[in-house]
Amino acid sequence: MSxxxxxxxxxxxxxxxxxxxxxxxxxxxxxRFQGGDNAGHTVIFKGLEFKLHLIPSGILYPDVxxxxxxxxVINPQTLISEIENLEKxxxxxxxxxxxxxxxxxxxxxxxxDGASENKLGSSKIGTTKKGIGPVYADKAxxxxxxxxxxxxxxxxxxxxxxxxxxxNAILNKVYDAExxxxxxxxxxxxxxxxxxxxxxxxxTFLINSALDDNKNILFEGAQGTLLDIDHGTYPFVTSSSxxxxxxxxxxxxxxxxxxxxxxxxxxxCTRVGSGVFPTEIKDETGNMIREKGNEYGTxxxxxxxxxxxxxxxIRYSAMVNNLSSLALTKLDVLSGIEKIKICSSYKIDGSIxxxxxxxxxxxxxxxxxxxxxxxxxxxxxxIKEFEKLPYNAKxxxxxxxELTRIPVSLISVGPDRNQIIIRDKYLKKKFF
Numbered sequence: 001m002s003x004x005x006x007x008x009x010x011x012x013x014x015x016x017x018x019x020x021x022x023x024x025x026x027x028x029x030x031x032r033f034q035g036g037d038n039a040g041h042t043v044i045f046k047g048l049e050f051k052l053h054l055i056p057s058g059i060l061y062p063d064v065x066x067x068x069x070x071x072x073v074i075n076p077q078t079l080i081s082e083i084e085n086l087e088k089x090x091x092x093x094x095x096x097x098x099x100x101x102x103x104x105x106x107x108x109x110x111x112x113d114g115a116s117e118n119k120l121g122s123s124k125i126g127t128t129k130k131g132i133g134p135v136y137a138d139k140a141x142x143x144x145x146x147x148x149x150x151x152x153x154x155x156x157x158x159x160x161x162x163x164x165x166x167x168n169a170i171l172n173k174v175y176d177a178e179x180x181x182x183x184x185x186x187x188x189x190x191x192x193x194x195x196x197x198x199x200x201x202x203x204t205f206l207i208n209s210a211l212d213d214n215k216n217i218l219f220e221g222a223q224g225t226l227l228d229i230d231h232g233t234y235p236f237v238t239s240s241s242x243x244x245x246x247x248x249x250x251x252x253x254x255x256x257x258x259x260x261x262x263x264x265x266x267x268x269c270t271r272v273g274s275g276v277f278p279t280e281i282k283d284e285t286g287n288m289i290r291e292k293g294n295e296y297g298t299x300x301x302x303x304x305x306x307x308x309x310x311x312x313x314i315r316y317s318a319m320v321n322n323l324s325s326l327a328l329t330k331l332d333v334l335s336g337i338e339k340i341k342i343c344s345s346y347k348i349d350g351s352i353x354x355x356x357x358x359x360x361x362x363x364x365x366x367x368x369x370x371x372x373x374x375x376x377x378x379x380x381x382x383i384k385e386f387e388k389l390p391y392n393a394k395x396x397x398x399x400x401x402e403l404t405r406i407p408v409s410l411i412s413v414g415p416d417r418n419q420i421i422i423r424d425k426y427l428k429k430k431f432f
Contacts, residue, residue, distance in 0.1 A: 002027075002216050002259050002260070003211070003216065003217045003218075003219070003257055003258050003259050003260075004023065004027075004217075004218050004219065004258075004259065004260045004261070004262060005219040005221065005244045005247050005258055005260070005261045005262070005321075006019060006020055006023070006218065006219065006220050006221060006262050006264060006327075007221045007224075007225060007242070007243060007244050007261060007262070007263050007264065007317070007321050007323070008221060008222075008223055008224030008225060008227075008242065008263075008264050008265075009224065009225055009263030009264060009265040009313075009314055009317040009318075009321070009323070009326065010224045010225070010226060010265050010266065010269055010270070010271075010310075010313060010314075010317070011223075011224045011226045011227055011233075011269070011270065011271040011272070011275075011277075012039070012222075012223040012224035012226075012227050012238075012242075012271075012272070013224070013266075013270055013272060013295075013297065013304060014224060014264040014265050014266050014329060015264060015266065015327075015329035015330060015412060016041060016220065016221065016222070016264045017040075017041020017042055017043050017052060017057045018041070018042070018043050018044070018057070018329070018412065018415070018417060019262070019264055019327050019329070019410065019412070019420075020041070020056065020057040020058060020218060020220045021041075021043045021045070021057040021058070021060060021417055022410075022417050022420055023218055024056075024057060024058035024060070024061050024064050024218060025061055025064075026216065027058070027064065027215075027216040027217060027218045028063075028064065028065065028210065028215040028216050028217065029058075029064065029065040029066075029067060029207070029210050029215055029216075029217045029218070030056040030057070030058030030059075030064055030065070030066050030067070030217070030218045030219075030220055031056070031066075031067040031069050031203075031207060031217060031218070031219050031220065031247075031251050032054070032055075032056045032066075032067070032068050032069055032072055032220045032221075032222065033069040033071045033072065033219055033220070033221065033246060033247045033250030033251040034069075034071040034072060034221060034222060034223075034240040034241060034242060034246045034250045035072060035073070035132070035221075035222030035223055035238065035240055035242070036053075036054070036072060036073040036074065036075065036105060036130060036131075036132045036135070036222075037053040037054050037074075037075050037078040037079075037105075037130055038053075038127070038128040038130045038132045038222075038223075038238065039053060039222030039223055040052070040053050040297065041053075041057050043057050043060065043417070044415045044416050044417065045060050045417060048089055050086070050089070050091075052082065053078055053082060054068060054072065054074060054075075054078060054079050054082055055068070055079070055082050055083070055086070055093070055096060056068070056220050057220070058218065058220075059086060059091060059093065059095070059096060060091060062092055062095070063095075064095060065095045065097060065206075065210070066095055066096050066097065067097045067098075067099070067201075067203050067206065067207060067251075068096075068097070068098045068099060068102060068203075069099050069102075069203055069207070069250050069251040069252070070099040070101035070102055070203055070204065070250065070251070070252060071240065071241075071246065071249060071250020071251065072099070072102050072250070073102065073103045073104070073105055073132060073135045073136060073139070073240075074098070074102045074103070074104055074105060074147065075104075075105040075130065075131070076104065076105075076150075076189065076192035076193075076195075076196060077192065079098075079196060080192060080195050080196065083096070083196075093199075096199050097199060097200075097201045097203060097206060098147060098196060098199045098200050098201065098203075099147065099200075099201065099202075099203035099204075100146065100147050100148040100151075100200050100201065100202060100203070101146055101147070101148065101203070101204075102146060102147045103135055103136075103138070103139045103144045103145065103146055103147075104135070104144075104145045104146060104147060104149075104150060104189070105130070105131045105132070105135045106131070106135070106145060106160075106185065106189075107180055107185060108134075108164065108167040108168075108171065108180055109131030109132075109134040109135045109138070110129065110130065110131035110134075111131075111171060111177060111178070111180075112131070112134045112167065112170065112171065112175075113127055113129045113130065113131045113132070113133055113134050114129045115171065115174075115175035115177045116133075116134075116175075117129060118175075119175060124274060125235060125236055125273070125274060126236065126272070126273025126274035126275065127273070128297075128300050132238065132239050132240075133239045136239035136240060137239070138163070143162075143163050143166075145159055145160065145163070147193075147196075147200055148200075150189055150190065150192065150193035151193050151197055151200065153186075153190055156186065156189070156190070156193075157182075157186055160182050160185060160186055160189075161182050164180060164182050164185070167180070168180060203251070203252065204251075204252030204253075207251055207252060207253060208252070208253060211253065211257055219247045219251060219258075221242055221243075221244075221246065221247070222242065223238045223240075223242045224242060225242060225243055225263075225313075225316070225317040225320065225321060226313055226316075226317075226358055227242055228241055228242040228243050228246075228320075229241060229242075231243055231320050231358070232358060233275050233276055233358045233359075233360050233363065234359075234360070235360075236273065236274050236275025236276070236360065243320050243321050244258070244261045244320075244321040244322060245320075260324040260325075260427070261321050261322055261323050261324050262323070262324060262325055262326070262327050262409065262410070263314070263317055263318065263321060263323040263325070263326050263327070263406070264326075264327045264329065265309075265314060265317075265326055265327070265328060265329070266293075266309075266328075266329050266330050267309065267328050267329065267330050267331045267333065267334055267396075268289060268293075268306060268307065268308060268309055268330070268333070268334065269306070269307040269308060269309055269310050269313075270293075270295055270304040270305060270306050270307070271304065271305045271307070272297050272300075272302050272303075272304045272305065273302070275360070276360050276363040276364050277305055277307055278307075278310065278312075278343070278346065278363055278366045278367075278368050279307035279308040279309070279310045279341075279343045279368050280305050280306070280307040281306055281307050281308060285337065286305075286306045286307070287306075288337075289306040289333060289334075290303060290304065290306050292333050293306070293330055293333040308340075308341040308342060308343055308368070308370065309341075309342050309343065309400060310343045310368070311342060311343055311344055311345075311354075311400070311403040311404050312343060312344075312345060312346055312353075312354065312355065312356055313358065314326070314400075314404045314406070315354065315355055315404055315405070316355065316356070316357070316358060318404060318405070318406050319355075323406050324409075324427075325406060325407045325408065325409035325410075325426045325427065326400075326404070326406050326407070326408045326409065326410075327408075327409060327410035327411075327412070328397065328400070328408050328410065328411045328412070329411075329412040330412060331380065331393065331397075331411055331412065331413050332379075332380050332381050332412075332413045332414055332419075334375060334376075334393075334396075335375075335376060335377065335378065335379065335380060336375070336377055337375040338374075338375050339372050339373070339374065339375060340372070340373050340374075340375045340396060341370040341371070341372050341373075342370065342371050342373065342396075342399060342400065342403065343368040343369065343370055344369055344370070344371050344403050345368075345369045346363075346366035346367060346368060346369065347366070347367040347368075347369055348362065348365050348366050348367070349365065352369065353366075371399065371403075373392065373395060373396055373399060374392045374395075375392060376390035376391075376392040376393050378390045378393075380393060380413045381413050381414040381419060382413075382414075382419075383413055383421065384421060385421065386411065386421050386423055389411075389421075397411065407423070407426040408423065408426065409422075409423050409424075409426035409427045410422060410423070411423070
C-alpha cells in the first residue's frame, strides 16, 4: 500500500494538476480534499487541454476512482459544466464520486464575496470572488447547505428560506446590493441535484474501505501552503486547510494512513492576488518568466506575479507538511536566463534569518538574501534523465536541495504528462 499527499509548497499554482495526472496512472483512487472552484488545474493529454477546477485530474484515467471529498466546497454549476466538457472530449466520468457532506456554494455566497472585496477597496484580499470564503464561513457557523441537503427537497427549502432571510438583509443593508428570490434558487439547485445525484456517495466509507483493501490512493490538495487559513500569510490566504494535515479532516482518514507527502513547487515562484511576496521580480525578467511560463490563472485569467525561488518558504512548507520530497515544475521556463537567483535567507532589521513564520508584518520587512548562479541556454524539454540535464541546471537543483534540505524527486521540463524526469531513489514508495 502506498498513499501519497500532493501539496502545493508555495502560494499555489505550482502545477499540482499535471503531477497528479502523472502519478494517477500508478494509483487506484485520487481524492481531492479541500478548496473549491477557486482552484484550477491545467492538464495536457493527447494534444487536448483540460482545465479542471473541482474534478481530480485522475479522471483522465478510466480505471481510477476520483473522489471529491467532504472538505471540498462545490459550485454545482461549475461541476456540471466540467462533467459535460469532459464527456464532450470522450472522457468518461463514470468513476467520479462526490461526498454527500460537501458544502454547496450558493448564489448569495458569490454575491457576498464580490461585495465584500469591493467594499474593502485597496485593502481587498484578492479573492477569486467565487464565494469560497462565505461558504466556509457558513460551514463554520453551522448554517451551510450540503449536497445531502440538496437531495432532500423539503429540508433544502426550509434551510434555504431561513438562511436567505439573513443573507438578503446583509446584502441589502450592509452592501446596498441586489437580493435573491428563494423560489428561483430552489428551482435552480434542485435541478442541479438531479444532475449530480448519481455521483453522490458516503465518501468517508468509500475511501477508508479502499485503504483497508490496500489500494494506492493519491490525495490531491488545492492552492498552496502559504495560502493555508492557519499557516499562511494571513489574511491574504484561502479559507481552508491547504497543508497535509487538511487531508485528515477533508477526506475523513486517520494520520497513520499516509506514507509520503510530496511538495509541488515551481522552479521559480509565483503569487496571484494581493499579499506580501518577498522575492517578486519587478523588471523585464519577471515579465519574461510570466509570458514564457504562461503565468495566468486557470480560474480567473489573472496575471501571476513572478519571483525567484524562495528557500525560506520551502523550509517552512517542509516543516508544516513533513515533506518527503519536492516535485519541481517548469524548469524549462528558466532556460535562457543568464543569471538565476535563489533566496537563501531573509534579512530583517539587520539580522539574517533562514527560518521565518509567514506573518505578513514580518515578511513586509524581509529583504531576500540571494545566491546567484549561472543559467543555461539548452533546450531541456526532451530530456528524460537527470544526469543528461545541462551542468548548470543540475547545479541549480542540487543547490535547492542543499538549501531546503529536501530531495527533489520529480522534475517537469515541459507541459505534457510525459515531460517529467523521475528520480526514483528519492521516492519512498517505488512506482516506476
